[in-house]
Amino acid sequence: MAGGTWSATDMPVLPGLYMIFQAAALAAIEPGARGTVVLPVKAHWGPMNEFVEVGSEAAITALFTDDETGSATARTTLRLALLAQPKKVLAYRLGDSSAAIATKTLQDTTSTPVNALRIDAKYKGARGNNFRLTVATNLVDNNKKDIKLYDGTTLLRIFTFTSGTVAAAAAAINEDAGNIWISASVLLPGNGILADVSNIALTGGNSGISGITNADYIAALGAFETQDFHVLALDGVFDAALRTSVVAWVKRLRAEGKGITVALGGSAAEDTGATAVSVALTRSATVDFEGVINVGDGGVLDGVSYSSAQTAAWVAGLVAGTALSGSTTYAASPFEDVTRRWTRSEQEAAVKGGVFLLIHDGRKVKVLKGINSLVSLRSGQNKGWKKIRKIRVMDQITYDLMQTAEDNYIGKVNNTAEGRLALIGAGKDYLRTLATEGVIESTGYNVSLDPRFYGSSPAIKPDDDQVFLTWTADDTDVMEQIFGTFNVQ
Structure with a gap:
């Protein structure tokens, strides 16, 4: 979204809505x-x-x-x-560059075991080093196996798969929508059967902080x-x-x-x-x-x-x-x-x-x-610029006007007298809404063409794709100092 500040002697290049906020031209939004x-x-x-x-x-x-x-x-x-x-x-x-995931390789059941399945922590970090894995036959169905995932001594998840196969184990882990801790990759099929292990830890996790x-x-x-x-x-x-x-x-x-x-x-x-x-x-x-x-x-x-x-x-x-x-x-x-x-x-x-x-x-x-x-204070500022509320209000006004201009006017509305009147009317409706909500004063707000650029003898003649407006509104503020006089009679 293009925009920002501008001056008559330093015109911006990118298309967009450019505004200057002066002390007398603050407004606010809901x-x-x-x-x-x-x-x-x-x-x-x-x-x-x-x-x-x-x-x-x-x-x-x-x-x-x-x-x-x-x-x-x-x-x-x-x-x-x-x-x-x-x-x-x-x-x-x-x-930093040292950040790494914790990992562990599981083997098959051959006499010369093959690295069959790699388990990786889903995120880089030392927490993965706390993960422990146990692979064992399912207690209910001997044709199935379980991979139990622990965080230290806390059981996080049980992944049950058929026949103890490596491929089924990977699928059980990767297709579990509730699994937010590990992923699995098949390395070599081996004999296709995952060997049992007990309480083995993932290693190599680094948080990349130091x-x-x-x-x-x-x-x-x-x-x-x-x-x-x-x-x-x-x-x-x-x-x-x-x-x-x-x-x-x-x-x-x-x-x-x-x-x-x-x-x-x-x-x-x-x-x-x-x-x-x-x-x-x-x-x-x-x-x-x-x-x-x-x-x-x-x-x-x-x-x-x-x-x-x-x-x-x-x-x-x-x-x-x-x-x-x-x-x-x-x-x-x-x-x-x-x-x-x-x-x-x-x-x-x-x-x-x-x-x-x-x-x-x-x-x-x-x-x-x-x-x-x-x-x-710099030129064009008053003591209101020292308040967080004032700055936030001005920032939101800028954002709203940029967004409205880009969505509804820039590249869409002809820069004719009728088009400029439509833009002014939309601006007045915007300020009217603020006034209704009590964010600006209900009287004295206005949007008009900047007289420096329009009229019979403007100081600067706008290009055919430029529109210069002035916005006027009295913003409200909250009570921060209350002064009273107590008269004793």
Whole structure:
């Protein structure tokens, strides 16, 4: 989908809908339309280098296991994101070149056994090394055999096949729709009869975690670019060079019209050290961009402390799951405490300095204010650009207009006075819907031809395939500060 920002002196080349948002021309859309989080994870099992939707904690266990030894991050990262109840969570498992499946070769019953059947774990990872196989005669029917698959001592599946043949064994495994653990390949027929074995292990499985570098995360960003998502977080990593690369990537995509946001944080030491406040403020000052949320502290959940880099997954889920008519300010969290309680003056510094902070108000842990890392306003921006809600609203407007233009206007409607009127009418209907839902003010919104390009003496004459519009609307906001005067008589 082409689009992005434009200027009269630097016209885009690709066909598409290009818009400039000025401070007086914000709008919004109906709540809940944006809600997809994408998360890179490291795990000992599961699909690698592909996107998997995860909808529950049970799904995390089934897809990636709960094992977080050896720097695996899937359970923590995905669980924190799910706790915020986003519309959708997409996991993308990373792995280095050492990643390998666990395997085991079974033999036939000849006097000089032949390697007849190879059993492979379905996914690369160390979990496959826990799989155990037992081949034995079926206890009910002597003409049949069973392959029993165990995960350690837990029985996962029994594959029953006729006459003990190698081909039948492979078919029983590969044609079982409920089998999500192993696959089978016939190597040599031998005498065609599979030999009995007891509790033999698959070997050679490697999770491919230890060699993962920043380059693997950067390569994953290229895959993310092909997906339709709204918020990104990393899996607890906090390397400064990687953060820099991710921020540059987000800036590029936003300039190209893909309205995404990323939530990033720091290490546990950065969150709790003597310089925690200055470190968090410096991160925001360095990034200083509306598409990046800088999480300043971590949370404590079920007695476990999570760094701000880990807690960023929950923040990403929260942003994605919050209705566009709402705000993350004062949003309740599942945490029982924070890893560092900022003082009032420090909290004020966080708000001014673009740090997204979790606070303990004496009763519960909640978000202090729904802000991004923007500190210094650029041309055409006002202080609304510092709010997560405002940015999400603008991003959705851009997406909706691009999608509507591509589906219904670009290449389909003649660029005549009548065609332009039809486009303007559709735009007004769009804003009318927003006004009805209370997302924008019910008066004062309008769509019209940009007077700089039309009229008796335009500053620039549009090409025959170009249309320039102005959109005007007053967006609404939520109450964040309430001031009262108490008169005592």
